[in-house]
Amino acid sequence: MPTGKGAKRMTLKIIIGLVIAIAIIVVGNIFVPVPRAAIEVAAEPIGLGPISNALFTSFILSIIIVGLAFFIGRKLKEKPSGVQNIVEVLIEALDGLVNNIAPKKWAPTFFPILATIFIYLLFANWFSLLTPLLGSFGIIHPTDHGGIPVEKVTFITGSPDDLHHEPAGEEGHGEADAAHGETAEEAHGMEVMVVPLFRAPSSDLNLTFALALTTMVLVQVFGLWERGIGYLGNFIRLDGFSKKGPMMGAIDFFVGLLEGVSEFAKIISFSFRLFGNIFAGEVILIVIPSLVSLLLLLVFFGLEIFVGIIQAFVFFILSLVFFSMATQHHGEEH
Amino acid sequence: MEAEAVKLLAAGLAIGLGAIGPGLGIGLLAMGALQAIGRNPEAQGQIQVNMFIGIAFAEAVAIYALVVALILLFVV
Numbered sequence: 001m002p003t004g005k006g007a008k009r010m011t012l013k014i015i016i017g018l019v020i021a022i023a024i025i026v027v028g029n030i031f032v033p034v035p036r037a038a039i040e041v042a043a044e045p046i047g048l049g050p051i052s053n054a055l056f057t058s059f060i061l062s063i064i065i066v067g068l069a070f071f072i073g074r075k076l077k078e079k080p081s082g083v084q085n086i087v088e089v090l091i092e093a094l095d096g097l098v099n100n101i102a103p104k105k106w107a108p109t110f111f112p113i114l115a116t117i118f119i120y121l122l123f124a125n126w127f128s129l130l131t132p133l134l135g136s137f138g139i140i141h142p143t144d145h146g147g148i149p150v151e152k153v154t155f156i157t158g159s160p161d162d163l164h165h166e167p168a169g170e171e172g173h174g175e176a177d178a179a180h181g182e183t184a185e186e187a188h189g190m191e192v193m194v195v196p197l198f199r200a201p202s203s204d205l206n207l208t209f210a211l212a213l214t215t216m217v218l219v220q221v222f223g224l225w226e227r228g229i230g231y232l233g234n235f236i237r238l239d240g241f242s243k244k245g246p247m248m249g250a251i252d253f254f255v256g257l258l259e260g261v262s263e264f265a266k267i268i269s270f271s272f273r274l275f276g277n278i279f280a281g282e283v284i285l286i287v288i289p290s291l292v293s294l295l296l297l298l299v300f301f302g303l304e305i306f307v308g309i310i311q312a313f314v315f316f317i318l319s320l321v322f323f324s325m326a327t328q329h330h331g332e333e334h
Numbered sequence: 335m336e337a338e339a340v341k342l343l344a345a346g347l348a349i350g351l352g353a354i355g356p357g358l359g360i361g362l363l364a365m366g367a368l369q370a371i372g373r374n375p376e377a378q379g380q381i382q383v384n385m386f387i388g389i390a391f392a393e394a395v396a397i398y399a400l401v402v403a404l405i406l407l408f409v410v
Contacts (some may be wrong), residue, residue, distance in 0.1 A: 317383060
């Protein structure tokens, strides 16, 4: 049993820490109460036809990235400083990785594709950090259950009267700022839902699936390009029959088929890995303020910054490895 | 039990149980990688890259559980 002054001081520190933590939670809950926001798995339409809020955000992000690249690239200096330093470090690190892993011949082809994926995903993932802020700006439409009372919502354009005349299920007009109100209160008016105008692109399955599909199609394209028709021998293995006999040949053939199936499984795991991580992060950022405390959000912001960069990196490194595996000649190794 | 309740329970169990294996796997992977880096710090870059690839494959199992959970919640 540790006794004496040191142990006592330790215990005191722990108690003080606990008291502070509880105080933060209690104070946060009493003075900054936050109602629970609606959580939607699918990206919602925002009245622009087929353009959902995630797609809308991805357009904006693309413009921002292109703009940044243009302005940084316009005044490059011999001795880099400021932003140019950061960009150079990033690009050099990515280039180093590609050159290390990919075959010499293909590295220059792979690099632009993979770096684009990484930089775009970095922005797309980090956009989810803005969800607690931007999630409350959006288009209002009436809902039957689980909405916010209409009085709690601030209308920027339009008014609550516009909503009444519309049949249920259709989107109302008026962009509005959802004020935070207690949902538990019995609303005497009608309840409305705010569909956010902005949503992190990678928290929408459509974007991650499209990226995964593009990557896996490119893998096949590069494989066929480098190894010709022999690349298909990966999936339809017939040479085992003549070399190893019928029994081992059949096993070899089956392994080849499994290889083919796993190409499709890669699309699914690629897309759901990114979607699951970023969407779960968004849900945490939305739920934590109402569940525990607004102040605890800071901790999760730190976590989400980390998750965003790791997921972008994982997508980058996995595509790099799949590209490299497809363009290497397996036949000669065995 | 109601069908809705069973659905919710099944979705929760699917992702909860499905995350056990990958969790263990990722832990083991990170342990192995850290030990390897401790023994041979020069190979850190190579080890890290391979660790990430391994983690991604272990994580894929959890992702299939997630897909099943989402299908149970929203499609079935």
